[in-house]
Amino acid sequence: MTHARRKRPAKLRLDYELIESLVPEGAKVLDLGCGDGQLLADLIEFKGCEGRGIEIDEAAVLECVKRGLAVYHGDMIEGMECYREGHFDVVILSQTLQQTMDPPHVMREMLRVGRRAIISFPNFGHWGVRLKLLWTGRMPRSPALPHHWYNTPNVHLCTVKDFKEFCGREKLEIVEEIFLTARYRPITGLLANWRAGLAIFQLQRLPQQP
Amino acid sequence: MSIDDVVPISQGSRFGGPNSVGLVQTQFLTFAQPPGELELECGQKLGPITLAYETCGTLSPQRDNAVLILHALSGDAHVAGYHTPGDRKPGWWDLFIGPGKAIDTTKYFVVCANIIGGCKGSTGPSSVNPATGRPFGLGFPMVTISDMVRTQKVLMDRLDIPRWLSMTGGSMGGFQVLEWVVRYPDRVASAIPIATAARLSAQGIAFNEVGRQAIMADPNWRGGGYYEGDAPRAGLAIARMIGHITYLSDEQMHAKFGRRLRDRAGFGYDFKTEFEVESYLKYQGDSFVRRFDANSYLYITKSMDYFDLAAGRGSLVEVFEGVRAEFLVLSISSDWLFPTYQSKEIVKALKANGIPTTFLELQSPYGHDSFFLPNEQMSAMIAGFLENVQRRVREAAAAEGPEP
Numbered sequence: 001m002t003h004a005r006r007k008r009p010a011k012l013r014l015d016y017e018l019i020e021s022l023v024p025e026g027a028k029v030l031d032l033g034c035g036d037g038q039l040l041a042d043l044i045e046f047k048g049c050e051g052r053g054i055e056i057d058e059a060a061v062l063e064c065v066k067r068g069l070a071v072y073h074g075d076m077i078e079g080m081e082c083y084r085e086g087h088f089d090v091v092i093l094s095q096t097l098q099q100t101m102d103p104p105h106v107m108r109e110m111l112r113v114g115r116r117a118i119i120s121f122p123n124f125g126h127w128g129v130r131l132k133l134l135w136t137g138r139m140p141r142s143p144a145l146p147h148h149w150y151n152t153p154n155v156h157l158c159t160v161k162d163f164k165e166f167c168g169r170e171k172l173e174i175v176e177e178i179f180l181t182a183r184y185r186p187i188t189g190l191l192a193n194w195r196a197g198l199a200i201f202q203l204q205r206l207p208q209q210p
Numbered sequence: 211m212s213i214d215d216v217v218p219i220s221q222g223s224r225f226g227g228p229n230s231v232g233l234v235q236t237q238f239l240t241f242a243q244p245p246g247e248l249e250l251e252c253g254q255k256l257g258p259i260t261l262a263y264e265t266c267g268t269l270s271p272q273r274d275n276a277v278l279i280l281h282a283l284s285g286d287a288h289v290a291g292y293h294t295p296g297d298r299k300p301g302w303w304d305l306f307i308g309p310g311k312a313i314d315t316t317k318y319f320v321v322c323a324n325i326i327g328g329c330k331g332s333t334g335p336s337s338v339n340p341a342t343g344r345p346f347g348l349g350f351p352m353v354t355i356s357d358m359v360r361t362q363k364v365l366m367d368r369l370d371i372p373r374w375l376s377m378t379g380g381s382m383g384g385f386q387v388l389e390w391v392v393r394y395p396d397r398v399a400s401a402i403p404i405a406t407a408a409r410l411s412a413q414g415i416a417f418n419e420v421g422r423q424a425i426m427a428d429p430n431w432r433g434g435g436y437y438e439g440d441a442p443r444a445g446l447a448i449a450r451m452i453g454h455i456t457y458l459s460d461e462q463m464h465a466k467f468g469r470r471l472r473d474r475a476g477f478g479y480d481f482k483t484e485f486e487v488e489s490y491l492k493y494q495g496d497s498f499v500r501r502f503d504a505n506s507y508l509y510i511t512k513s514m515d516y517f518d519l520a521a522g523r524g525s526l527v528e529v530f531e532g533v534r535a536e537f538l539v540l541s542i543s544s545d546w547l548f549p550t551y552q553s554k555e556i557v558k559a560l561k562a563n564g565i566p567t568t569f570l571e572l573q574s575p576y577g578h579d580s581f582f583l584p585n586e587q588m589s590a591m592i593a594g595f596l597e598n599v600q601r602r603v604r605e606a607a608a609a610e611g612p613e614p
Contacts (some may be wrong), residue, residue, distance in 0.1 A: 052561075052566075058571075058572075058587065059571060059572065061381055061568070061570050061591075062566070062591055062594065063569075064585060065538070065568055065570075065591050065594040065595050065598075066590075066594040066597075066598075067598075068594075068597075068598030068601070068602070069568070070536065070566040070567055070568050071568050071569075072557065072567070072568070072569050073568075073569050073570040074554070074573055075569070078554075081558070082557075082558035082562045083561060083562065084559045084562065087564070099231070134279075135481070180468070
């Protein structure tokens with residue numbers, strides 16, 4: 001697609017904007033848990049991407065259809081299995097990894113159907129979280145983690161350190177890492193496991209050793 | 211109750227109200243005159259062939275807004291609106307077709323034809339065989355889903371429609387949608403198969419066969435040659451009752467009927483109609499025999515049994531190679547005749563080919579027949595999908611169009 005694109009208006013969510021900046025022009029993109037399709041619609045309109053989504057919520061799928069997106073209503077593992085290897089340039093998982101039942105399986109599938117994966121998640125190692133647990137002795141709650149222990153959808157929370165260690169074990173190369181405060185302000189990687197409220201990683205498989 | 215009690219009051223100039231397509235007329239197209247008969251998939255020839263069809267809305271000057279509706283087993287060409295001001299009910303999918311409805315007839319030109327093999331104006335077993343001057347009966351050749359689609363293609367060409375903007379149908383209508391996009395990939399811009407499958411399941415064949423056996427066991431059936439005497443009403447009614455059970459759901463039957471008795475305080479300890487659910491099925495069976503031909507029921511159910519989109523075409527993934535339509539695939543959560551997994555098989559094969567596909571499992575307790583019932587989610591999905599398809603089709607046409 002080469003037709004002229006409208007300039008994108010400023011974003012309400014900086015993490016969306018940063019994820020968008022990691023996606024190359026014209027890429028084939030799969031957005032897992034795409035919600036109402038805002039990110040996908042922007043990627044299609046402003047970066048000329050070809051986009052697909054997977055979303056479990058019926059009402060959100062309707063919003064996607066109204067935007068003209070092609071979306072699969074159902075489980076993300078099931079929604080990915082029909083795609084051939086490397087079908088997508090980029091597979092996005094925005095703030096949903098911690099809600100999946102089997103994160104390793106999801107990540108392996110992402111990097112099977114996509115050449116690269118962009119994953120963002122709330123950092124459970126953030127100093128505020130640590131302090132709350134330490135001082136109050138109760139499960140930490142914050143704007144990024146608003147639920148109680150008994151109703152949280154977040155079944156697999158992790159810290160930046162956990163995630164990086166996991167990538168090493170899975171032989172995944174971290175191509176890019178971006179950190180934001182709990183209030184979505186960008187920060188450097190210095191002491192990220194203490195300071196970051198949200199982390200965004202771009203990953204790819206390490207080339208196989210011959 | 212007099213007819214006047216149930217006819218909707220005409221509002222403004224349009225009969226049936228502002229959201230109705232109003233009064234419509236059945237039209238007829240006859241083709242395949244001998245010696246140019248159509249060779250059917252079974253190898254036999256059929257001609258002349260008549261298709262009964264109806265249209266609503268207006269074909270755009272660019273001829274790019276036509277939507278084909280494919281009906282299911284017992285449907286007909288009368289998809290929306292009313293034939294006469296005295297009609298008690300509108301067409302079978304009036305809930306979804308009309309000004310401001312899911313398929314908005316102020317934007318789209320809607321076409322619906324009765325299938326061949328049917329009994330609602332198109333050539334079928336109850337039609338007169340020109341060779342004998344008497345109804346075909348079992349002398350009618352076996353027709354398949356692809357035969358139905360090939361005759362609809364003739365209608366499309368006669369209406370001078372270069373490409374369908376979209377087409378939709380539930381159940382067996384969905385079979386036709388799938389056959390269309392595979393058989394004529396350049397002639398379909400988008401498709402909305404609903405509560406359907408790429409092949410009829412063994413369970414589906416089984417229920418069809420019980421229905422056929424009920425008809426053929428009726429002494430009035432007489433090998434299909436009943437047109438000069440009594441029709442096999444009892445057999446056809448039983449077939450319909452069985453069919454109807456498969457279109458509902460356990461949950462809905464429980465909610466609608468429970469174990470309630472009809473017109474009785476206690477059990478009668480006899481075999482009269484006692485439970486409400488019995489009474490309902492009996493009513494469904496009896497009203498069906500007044501409007502449907504038993505031989506058509508045999509032929510159409512057989513065409514469903516034969517349907518397997520991938521047969522002779524490789525795997526389902528290979529079948530969709532070269533398909534250019536974009537898809538909205540809808541299934542129904544409580545549908546056990548065409549369960550969601552069967553829609554997902556279609557979706558997976560489409561996605562494996564990179565075909566833009568949206569899939570949604572509609573949450574509805576009403577079973578297979580949910581797509582005939584009011585459903586805001588379904589209406590909004592179809593409306594949103596069609597709007598975007600039309601926008602893309604027109605953008606693409608503008609981009610490719612000749613320079614002024």
